[in-house]
Amino acid sequence: MEEILKKAAELYAAFEIDANAQLEKGNKAAGTRARKASLELEKLMKEFRKVSISASK
Numbered sequence: 001m002e003e004i005l006k007k008a009a010e011l012y013a014a015f016e017i018d019a020n021a022q023l024e025k026g027n028k029a030a031g032t033r034a035r036k037a038s039l040e041l042e043k044l045m046k047e048f049r050k051v052s053i054s055a056s057k
Contacts, residue, residue, distance in 0.1 A: 001048065001051045001052065001055065004044055004047055004048045004051060005048070007044055008041060008044045008048070011037050011040055011041050011044065012037075012041060014033070014037050015034050015037035015038055015041065017030075018030040018031070018033040018034035018037065019031075019034040022034060
C-alpha cells in the first residue's frame with residue numbers, strides 16, 4: 001500500500017504541473033500529459049481501494 005501511495009503522490013505532482021501549464025500558458029501538450037496522468041491516477045486509486053479493503057478485513 002505504501003508503494004501505491006508513493007506512486008500516486010508522484011503522479012499527482014506531475015498532473016498538477018501539467019494542468020497548471022495548460023491553464024496558465026495554454027500549453028496543449030501539457031494538457032494531454034495531464035489527462036494521461038489523471039487516467040493513471042484513476043487506475044492507482046482503484047488498486048488502492050482493493051488493497052485497503054483487503055487490509056481492513
